[in-house]
Amino acid sequence: MAIMDIFSDVQQFLSEPKKLFIGGEWVEPSSGEYFPVENPATGQNFAQVSMAVEADVDRAVAAARNAQEGAWAKVQPAERSRLMIRLAELIEADAENLGQIISLENGKPYTNAYKGEVVITANIIRYFAGWPSKIEGSTIPVSPRGGEPMLNYTLREPVGVCALIVPWNFPLSMCAWKLGPVLATGCTAVLKPAEQTPLVALRLAELIQKAGIPAGVVNVLTGFGDRAGAPLSAHDDVDKIAFTGSTGVGRMIAKAAAGNMKKVSLELGGKSPNIILPDADIVRAAKGSADGIFYNQGQVCTAASRLYVHESVLDQTLEELRKHAAAHLVGPGLDPANTMGPLVSREQHGIVKGYVDRALNEGAELICGGKAPAHLEGGYFMEPTVFLDRQEQACIAREEIFGPVVTVMSWSDVDELVHRANNTPFGLAAGVWTNNLKQAHTIAAKLKAGSVWINCWNVVDPASPFGGYKQSGWGREMGKNVIDAYTETKSVFVDLS
Incomplete structure (x- = not known):
């Protein structure tokens, strides 16, 4: 059996326990605990990553809030597009390493990891890089009761701090499904990858840092659902949560989000x-x-x-x-x-x-x-x-x-x-x-x-909405539809009399 050699860059990446990415820095977990990552092809552990807990969630959310109201808010739409294109280029340049990391922790064939995830991830980020300059409001001809001249216009503003919880089956491309609209709309994020596949999200964080995206815009917490995912879902300073995973966990997240009535989008199970x-x-x-x-x-x-x-x-x-x-x-x-x-x-x-x-x-x-x-x-x-x-x-x-x-x-x-x-x-x-x-x-x-394929299957494109009916989810990802999920609409009235 001709197993590929592990690339030297990947060996170096895996050589030390992985820290959390909070506020643009690599930090030790508050718990001081690490957990192993297993290669499902062998059943053997091959890496160690940080065990995030509620204190780390608080730190990450605070970093995202500071970025949201500080440096990131000052970045113009054209600059957001440039940073996202730079990120897409870095993903492409690191494609072989990313593909090998995915194959190691998820098990899927390297070719599928490379073509089916890394290439697609770069394409998704590049697609959403076209959106920052196209998120716009409108002027509306209103009819005030008193008849006074009135200007009414709307603004589309970022919803704020977003909790992104992604699954293990597509551990990189699912990050892009959510980070694409986050970055495009000017939101900030706390990303929690699945505990089975945390490594490629940490590698992505390195590329985000290298792309020059401001500190705190994207934070990455590795860990388990009960110790990190649950407090993140319920956090009162999170404005939106986007989750992809099982319908059962989706129900728990929807309940947790009710505390501060945060926006929720869910992409859940299927039996197609x-x-x-x-x-x-x-x-x-x-x-x-x-x-x-x-x-x-x-x-x-x-x-x-x-x-x-x-x-x-x-x-x-x-x-x-x-x-x-x-x-x-x-x-x-x-x-x-x-x-x-x-x-x-x-x-x-x-x-x-x-x-x-x-x-x-x-x-x-x-x-x-x-x-x-x-x-x-x-x-x-x-x-x-x-x-x-x-x-x-x-x-x-x-x-x-x-x-x-x-x-x-x-x-x-x-x-x-x-x-x-x-x-x-x-x-x-x-x-x-x-x-x-x-x-x-x-x-x-x-x-x-939500998707019907005629004489084909699993055709998905960043420009086309994706989501489910019934217990398969709430809302849509991808395309122009997803922009609504990451923005708020503000109506402004001006008395011109």
């Missing part, structure tokens, strides 16, 4: 229906469906985990899925030959394996996969897994698994199909594969999901 119509290009549809569930080891909120196949093309689709599952090479992400890495942790591997075992007990038919590859030891690996559950009776057809497990169901009636597809508490994404344009648009209009 993916529909293959009988007239679809089955080879193409099966390839897209396989990519939609096996990419990133299935650890994607929009994973195509519920596959509805018309009964007339069911056998052909299953055969194609078998081929794509068998074609994946599972192993450590730093082996360039591998196309699928381990799950992120022992805990996550146990969750996925538990779902597989339960599905078998509930009568689902295992088509392929369902276990760890026999030749791999020490890491948290799982083969690409396909189940057939024609009438979706098993738990795997209803609950989010967050692993490389797809449940295939058959259908014959379109109206019943749409009802089944929408019969879920989630509404993040959906897909339709067909050559019938009218049918595609008709079904897409009826699906209750």
